[in-house]
Amino acid sequence: MSTRRKPTVPISGVIYGEIIYWITCMSALVVLIGTIKSFMETDAPIEVSYLMRAILAGDSVETIWLNSSLNMVPNTSTYIALSHSGESLTVLGIALGIFSVIPAVFCSAAFLWRSRNPIFAVSAILSGVISVVALTGLVSLT
Secondary structure (H helix, E strand, C coil): CCCCCCCCCCHHHHHHHHHHHHHHHHHHHHHHHHHHHHHHCCCCCCCHHHHHHHHHHCCCHHHHHHCCCCCCCCCHHHHHHCCCCHHHHHHHHHHHHHHCHHHHHHHHHHHHHHCCCHHHHHHHHHHHHHHHHHHHCCCCCC
C-alpha cells in the first residue's frame, strides 16, 4: 500500500499568509488597546456611551455623527487632529488590518514571479494596485 504525501504549499501562499497573519494580529492588538483607552478616557472627544446607545438604537451613520460632540461626520483629518484619543487608535488599528493585504499581495507576486508563474504574478500585482487605489481613495465610485 502506498502512502499519500501531502502536496507542498507554494512559497507565495506561505508568504502571503504570514504577512496577513502578523499584520492582522498587530492591528487587532492596536484596536484592543484603542478600545480600552476609549472606555477609560474621561475627557473623550467622542463619548463611547453615546456611540453605543445610538448604534444599538439603529440610528443611521450620519445621524449618529451629526448628533455627537463632533457635530459632523469624521474624516481623515478629524482622526489626525484627535490622534491622542482612543477612537483614533481604534480606527488606526482597523486601517492597519485592511492595509495588510497590500504588502502581502506584492510580496506574494514577487515569489510567484520567481516560481515562474507570470500570469498569477501579474494578476497579483494588478490586485495590489487596485487595493492601493481603493485605500488611497484616488478613484471615487460616487
